[in-house]
Amino acid sequence: MLIARYVCYLFAFVVFARGVKAQDVFAAQRKDWLQKAEQNKPVLNETVRKPTALVTLVRDSNAFQGWKTVPAKPLDSLYQQSFKKQSGVVLDFGDHLTGFYSFTLKARRGTPDGPLRFRFTFGEVPAEMATPFDPYPGSLSRAWLQDEVVTVMELPATVTIPRRLAFRYVKIDLLGSSPYFDFGFDGMEARATTAATKLPAALPANTDPIIREIDRVGQATLKECMQTVFEDGPKRDRRLWTGDLYLQSITNAYSFQNFALTRRCLYLLAGVSGENGYLNSNVFETPQPHAQVGAPFLFEYSLLYNAALKEYLAATGDRQTAMELWPVAKKQLENISRFLLPNGMFDYAAAAKAGWWLFVDWSNTLDKQASIQGLCIFALQETLALAALLGKQNDISAVPGLIGRMTAAARKTLYDKQRGVFVSGPEKQVSYASQAWMILSSVATNTEAQRAIKNLQALSSVVRPGGPYLYHYYIEAMLKCGMQQEARNELEKYWGGMVKKGADTFWEVYDPANDFLSPYNFYPVNSYCHAWSCTPVYFIRKYANVFQKD
């Protein structure tokens, strides 16, 4: 009896195990994809960077987040004087860097007879040096903040802080020293890393200075995020997100052109896709590539993979990679039909109820019906274009019809002809997001598109973009529908606004009206070098006739 039951269990287990295995859609390819991802892992370019100045933090209500730096003493004074009276000094490395920080200490007088204790606070922006981190009110891990307490037992010593850091500034506080000897810094440096090696072509000499500046800062942003994957931010999160990859890879194609890195990321995401074949929103590289267990399915990011793959193929002509990953792209489209209503509208409420994450933008108020409808159509179109490049149209023969049906449904459901805008949701909300995605999906005609964009300015209670990620699609939408000058104006105003506020790299979060906005309830934990903000480089170079004239 017992044995019989055991056999039953065993049988059930074998069936179950087989069942699980059969469910892994890409079981046959996964290993190969991860190997290709590994083969395309870049050897990072290393540069030794030194501090360039000692600076003083100064309160200034006109400065970003209320703090600016002004030159202090010459840098030599750091090295040539005792550090005991320099506690709290702030060093400026001159520009944002991502890498490993080392310092060297030497005795100056007497014999070191006890250890030293320091706090090193690294910051991308001045306010990170000036804002107390504790008590920490933020919603993400406190440990992302880059303050490290270091004990140095003996001198002379050269110490490397183990964690990789992203910073321009470092503040050094002396927390413990012996009265019986004196000491000072004998040097410090950062070993900065990036996967960006090739320099982008210079802009024409007559390019408007603000555009040049935006381009420079945008390049720095992307360069810093290019590590062993396209990271979202080198300070925080430090991982590959599908949506960010799309924006980074198209910008990379117009600048650093490290296509091996894009290829690595495409294979990596495919390699760690769910057993159901759907892509995860992000991937961790170590100790071996893996996705976030239990994370909600970020529907639109999985679709944007297809756009990224199409752009990769268009830029490189690398048919082999595109062919190998085509089944992944095709697979992603299935999800659109899962929540498609008979009327051709994507049932975004049902998808959200099922636990899917519909992001579109950082916004608490945005209704996402129109945006997601547009995103679906856009992804179908991009996938169709990919299929055309690969001769795989027959694989997705239903897609053109689906695009037609969803477009018609969108026009019928979402277009408010009277007001000349696209609306979203039961409240018929008007937003920048909705207009952008209705335009990028070609649901709007160019005339309707231009009218909608212009009408946004006049209407009250319009939901504005919450950050750079949506701003990208808004600019792209204007460029698509023939509003070149307006696109340039908005780009200059938004990204130029960050430049004017002293950005060395573009920020994760930027609201021109609120320097302290943070989705994490503590602005110092925001990322101030964030991949999804790098796309001006793409715009300026792809639409040269718009941006590269004075």
Added chain:
Amino acid sequence: MLIARYVCYLFAFVVFARGVKAQDVFAAQRKDWLQKAEQNKPVLNETVRKPTALVTLVRDSNAFQGWKTVPAKPLDSLYQQSFKKQSGVVLDFGDHLTGFYSFTLKARRGTPDGPLRFRFTFGEVPAEMATPFDPYPGSLSRAWLQDEVVTVMELPATVTIPRRLAFRYVKIDLLGSSPYFDFGFDGMEARATTAATKLPAALPANTDPIIREIDRVGQATLKECMQTVFEDGPKRDRRLWTGDLYLQSITNAYSFQNFALTRRCLYLLAGVSGENGYLNSNVFETPQPHAQVGAPFLFEYSLLYNAALKEYLAATGDRQTAMELWPVAKKQLENISRFLLPNGMFDYAAAAKAGWWLFVDWSNTLDKQASIQGLCIFALQETLALAALLGKQNDISAVPGLIGRMTAAARKTLYDKQRGVFVSGPEKQVSYASQAWMILSSVATNTEAQRAIKNLQALSSVVRPGGPYLYHYYIEAMLKCGMQQEARNELEKYWGGMVKKGADTFWEVYDPANDFLSPYNFYPVNSYCHAWSCTPVYFIRKYANVFQKD
């Protein structure tokens, strides 16, 4: 003219340089001595130690420094449950250890999406876990306190804290974590090191339990201090001091018998002696052996080197080492004559005025005239005994006469026949220190000695010992003059007092009446495993007939 001046300078420099060189008394031997020190460097014995229990800190006015630990949950709960609700946990490694601490973290639920931040606080005694370290009021470097803030960027992770630690307890505070995953400890251990390998002989079965306990704790104390030198304390200072070496080496001879370590220390001190040939009070091993520049000359410690060398020779018969170092011992005696008054008294006030450090004991009130006089005579006697073992009496033929003169002067100046005690200084202060050194130097007859010791109890305003270092000489003095039972009583009372207060190792500072005494204005920075407290092991074994009976 200019050239002529240059030649003059050059000439002067050569003369000066030669002069400097000629002043280095041991120039010819120094390199060889340091090589021998290096050759005798021990390979440390490593043991992997694991925590044995989770404990709770409990306020208890009867416990040492007001804190004790009581058993908390089973140790398994640390490893088998999330750490998020365990922040502040205190682990007990069961006994004092010196070494390197490692821990392993693993994810428990979800995927690690952000770094973790911890504070690890290591303590030798419970109160170190419970006393806030900041704001730090102490006079030594704050960095001696063993709290380390550690950021862990990715899981799984095994992290080793870089500094060597000395502890029994570790408190772990979680300072930062992500709400999106859970984690726990998967293990932790310490790689404990010591140069003690051979186990001392067990005490007879009928030895009094308190003596057994004192011996056990004393052994632990010495073992922990035996690293690549005889350190004064493995938590703080962590270096070789001549005075501590004397006590450690005689205790080592009666217990672990690592004579190579003693030999190393004797050579090391000789190798880094001043160019004037006088010994420094302490030595640092890394990056290469060196003394403390500008530190005051600790007169009596230089003299105790001779006693340590004599005891080393007596214990080992290693004539070669003793012969090589004999010139060093001989040299030290010169200093006695430098401040010798015509009446045969050492002019301790003049020596102090010249910048010499006369230590004797941690005490603000102690007058050191009698103690230093006694110390000089003791050192002369020990050096004479060393010379006798080496057949070098002719090298120091003036010493017997000097002993006689100084003894006579001491008897005349310092003995208060009426009160039956030795006095010190212009105020004719009575102290334990003065009696101890007058006895150890044989200035007092046994009868006078016993009377003096007994009289200490009756007199008011006697300066008592400030800590274990002087207690050693006090006990030794009683044993010398035939007060065996009193010596045992005092040893049991003093070191037994620490045992009863829960000492795992004997402390740097112990005042039975004041748990919070600290020469550094902050008792958590005291060392709770300190070499100069280890000598009960020596007493118990050398004077077996006194201590090893029930």
